[in-house]
Amino acid sequence: xxxxxxxxxxxxxxxxxxxxxxxxxxxxxxxxxxxxxxxxxxxxxxxxxxxxxxxxxxxxxxxxxxxxxxxxxxxxxxxxxxxxxxxxxxxxxxxxxxxxxxxxxxxxxxxxxxxxxxxxxxxxxxxxxxxxxxxxxxxxxxxxxxxxxxxxxxxxxxxxxxxxxxxxxxxxxxxxxxxxxxxxxxxxxxxxxxxxxxxxxxxxxxxxxxxxxxxxxxxxxxxxxxxxxxxxxxxxxxxxxxxxxxxxxxxxxxxxxxxxxxxxxxxxxxxxxxxxxxxxxxxxxxxxxxx
Amino acid sequence: xxxxxxxxxxxxxxxxxxxxxxxxxxxxxxxxxxxxxxxxxxxxxxxxxxxxxxxxxxxxxxxxxxxxxxxxxxxxxxxxxxxxxxxxxxxxxxxxxxxxxxxxxxxxxxxxxxxxxxxxxxxxxxxxxxxxxxxxxxxxxxxxxxxxxxxxxxxxxxxxxxxxxxxxxxxxxxxxxxxxxxxxxxxxxxxxxxxxxxxxxxxxxxxxxxxxxxxxxxxxxxxxxxxxxxxxxxxxxxxxxxxxxxxxxxxxxxxxxxxxxxxxxxxxxxxxxxxxxxxxxxxxxxxxxxx
Numbered sequence: 001x002x003x004x005x006x007x008x009x010x011x012x013x014x015x016x017x018x019x020x021x022x023x024x025x026x027x028x029x030x031x032x033x034x035x036x037x038x039x040x041x042x043x044x045x046x047x048x049x050x051x052x053x054x055x056x057x058x059x060x061x062x063x064x065x066x067x068x069x070x071x072x073x074x075x076x077x078x079x080x081x082x083x084x085x086x087x088x089x090x091x092x093x094x095x096x097x098x099x100x101x102x103x104x105x106x107x108x109x110x111x112x113x114x115x116x117x118x119x120x121x122x123x124x125x126x127x128x129x130x131x132x133x134x135x136x137x138x139x140x141x142x143x144x145x146x147x148x149x150x151x152x153x154x155x156x157x158x159x160x161x162x163x164x165x166x167x168x169x170x171x172x173x174x175x176x177x178x179x180x181x182x183x184x185x186x187x188x189x190x191x192x193x194x195x196x197x198x199x200x201x202x203x204x205x206x207x208x209x210x211x212x213x214x215x216x217x218x219x220x221x222x223x224x225x226x227x228x229x230x231x232x233x234x235x236x237x238x239x240x241x242x243x244x245x246x247x248x249x250x251x252x253x254x255x256x257x258x259x260x261x262x263x264x265x266x267x268x269x270x271x272x273x274x275x276x277x278x279x280x281x282x283x284x285x286x287x288x289x290x291x
Numbered sequence: 292x293x294x295x296x297x298x299x300x301x302x303x304x305x306x307x308x309x310x311x312x313x314x315x316x317x318x319x320x321x322x323x324x325x326x327x328x329x330x331x332x333x334x335x336x337x338x339x340x341x342x343x344x345x346x347x348x349x350x351x352x353x354x355x356x357x358x359x360x361x362x363x364x365x366x367x368x369x370x371x372x373x374x375x376x377x378x379x380x381x382x383x384x385x386x387x388x389x390x391x392x393x394x395x396x397x398x399x400x401x402x403x404x405x406x407x408x409x410x411x412x413x414x415x416x417x418x419x420x421x422x423x424x425x426x427x428x429x430x431x432x433x434x435x436x437x438x439x440x441x442x443x444x445x446x447x448x449x450x451x452x453x454x455x456x457x458x459x460x461x462x463x464x465x466x467x468x469x470x471x472x473x474x475x476x477x478x479x480x481x482x483x484x485x486x487x488x489x490x491x492x493x494x495x496x497x498x499x500x501x502x503x504x505x506x507x508x509x510x511x512x513x514x515x516x517x518x519x520x521x522x523x524x525x526x527x528x529x530x531x532x533x534x535x536x537x538x539x540x541x542x543x544x545x546x547x548x549x550x551x552x553x554x555x556x557x558x559x560x561x562x563x564x565x566x567x568x569x570x571x572x573x574x575x576x577x578x579x580x581x582x
Contacts, residue, residue: 127510145506187497189508191490194547197569197570198543198546198547199482199483199546200572202543203572204571204572204575206478210475213572215479217417217480218418219484219517221577222516223517225510226514229570231566231570238562242554246551251493252490255492260541266530271530278489278522279488281492283519285512286512289504
């Protein structure tokens with residue numbers, strides 16, 4: 001499918017894409033790019049046969065690449081696009097993997113004055129507890145959602161190639177607009193992460209005095225698992241998507257006020273109805289993810 | 292250890308206690324008690340050899356029992372104590388398994404005018420996703436915390452027997468006072484359940500229009516797992532412990548307001564610090580539960 005794919009940022013996501021592309025015969029040569037202080041990691045990626053070559057010089061890295069994948073943390077996208085700009089090729093397909101898309105589009109506009117028509121904003125909804133290329137999995141994207149958020153000027157061929165690439169490594173591709181993506185992900189991913197961080201922050205300060213965590217059970221472990229996510233990455237995601245997150249936080253506070261009122265007034269029937277509705281809605285979610 | 296144990300409410304918890312007591316040779320005869328509409332379940336418990344006999348008449352059920360275990364939902368405790376009162380024996384050890392303790396003590400005071408000195412409020416911090424006696428596990432309490440909340444007048448021998456019983460089926464027993472128990476559990480269990488129900492309730496209503504759950508990933512599944520808990524049981528627990536929960540909900544809203552302010556003012560360093568603190572606190576929690 002591609003002769004030469006350059007992966008910028010060979011971590012969990014970039015490494016998993018490379019492994020899956022190789023396993024599915026979608027690429028002849030896999031090139032890694034990173035900064036000077038990434039050399040150790042890039043060498044590891046090469047030793048693990050995740051990539052064939054690596055460079056810390058962008059020009060060498062992208063020369064003759066017909067596909068460039070930006071798999072760095074979302075906050076680095078603008079800098080990467082700035083590095084790529086002088087060597088940008090009309091014959092290459094570019095896509096990223098960032099968890100927010102509005103800021104990626106904005107970064108392209110800042111760097112180029114517009115979004116190049118062969119740059120496809122993409123977001124694979126997949127992750128793992130561990131990070132780094134040593135945690136990369138060949139099947140990380142199998143049966144996982146991938147969202148593409150093309151713009152009006154997006155080149156149809158580049159879009160199609162990107163979609164095919166992801167489908168061939170197992171992802172279920174959806175196409176939506178940038179704002180809808182950021183709104184949906186704020187609700188289903190960014191807000192839950194914020195709530196988990198907020199709860200563990202609040203209780204952690206109390207735990208320092210009382211060791212309350214000693215008495216927390218498995219439910220607490222599950223509920224707070226996402227508070228073990230990378231703080232740098234999540235600070236960047238929340239910052240990037242704050243316009244969607246702020247009203248959701250307000251809405252959630254209103255929801256909590258509603259529950260406070262039900263408790264205060266002893267309206268336990270309504271409280272039961274709310275819990276039952278949530279229970280049923282979660283069943284719907286589980287059924288959707290099964291299919 | 293006991294000749295005749297009567298388990299009132301042979302569900303997941305009651306059934307697991309019975310199985311563990313039998314497996315550890317702590318009891319000669321296991322008796323189940325339930326209402327008339329529980330007969331099918333009690334028969335199943337007998338068929339599964341979880342109990343030896345069962346009765347729907349309380350007097351027959353508790354006759355000659357030297358230990359009576361109240362393993363019904365927490366909201367039923369007062370009614371059960373009322374049933375037990377005419378046959379209450381000074382030579383029997385009584386304990387319950389409710390998730391809240393202040394209301395159990397209050398129920399005993401309502402029924403008896405005081406808390407009988409041989410009734411030990413107990414709370415095993417264990418559960419499972421499934422319910423019913425068919426889901427009962429012989430090792431449900433192994434290495435799980437069990438909290439006893441004795442009162443000033445509690446009989447030392449009854450307390451010691453209860454503690455030994457739980458330790459022999461594998462639990463790690465802590466003793467704390469009633470109010471401390473309810474405060475700690477509100478923070479580590481009841482508040483997280485409320486937040487999960489609240490989030491899924493809020494997003495569920497949006498999902499009905501937009502199918503946003505389609506784009507939710509594994510983190511969302513973990514975070515909301517506890518919203519699949521039994522709504523009746525959790526409505527009762529929240530109602531029982533509302534005096535502890537209400538200020539916690541207020542505190543959590545304040546925490547969210549703090550985060551909103553950090554986002555609004557672009558104070559991402561402080562946001563990162565908050566996420567990092569939570570991250571470290573969760574590590575501390577994981578290390579505690581490992582030991």
